Amino acid sequence: MNPYQAPLTQQSKQCPRCASPHVERPNFTWWGGIVGPRIMGILKCKYCSYEFVGKTGKEATQAKRIYLFGAILVFSALGFVIGCAAVFVVYWQTD
Numbered sequence: 254m255n256p257y258q259a260p261l262t263q264q265s266k267q268c269p270r271c272a273s274p275h276v277e278r279p280n281f282t283w284w285g286g287i288v289g290p291r292i293m294g295i296l297k298c299k300y301c302s303y304e305f306v307g308k309t310g311k312e313a314t315q316a317k318r319i320y321l322f323g324a325i326l327v328f329s330a331l332g333f334v335i336g337c338a339a340v341f342v343v344y345w346q347t348d
């Protein structure tokens with residue numbers, strides 16, 4: 254830990270790639286929308302655009318995959334339920 258750095262808070266960490274203190278939580282990402290980066294604790298460097306997991310400082314790639322996988326599971330389950338409901342409604346109305 255570098256004693257000359259600004260004190261670390263929950264919101265401000267330094268970038269693990271370029272050591273810039275200008276990191277922020279992205280408001281919106283292509284892979285997780287608004288919720289994804291909050292759930293996974295993703296932070297993004299304003300200087301080099303590096304995305305990483307706030308807790309571990311590791312690259313966000315794996316967290317993105319986990320989130321996308323979970324999202325796909327949830328959405329396909331949701332799609333299945335809606336699909337079944339639609340089929341049921343159509344079947345019920347034509348009867």
Ligand SMILES: [Zn+2]
Nearest residue numbers: 268271298301
């Ligand atoms: Zn950086």
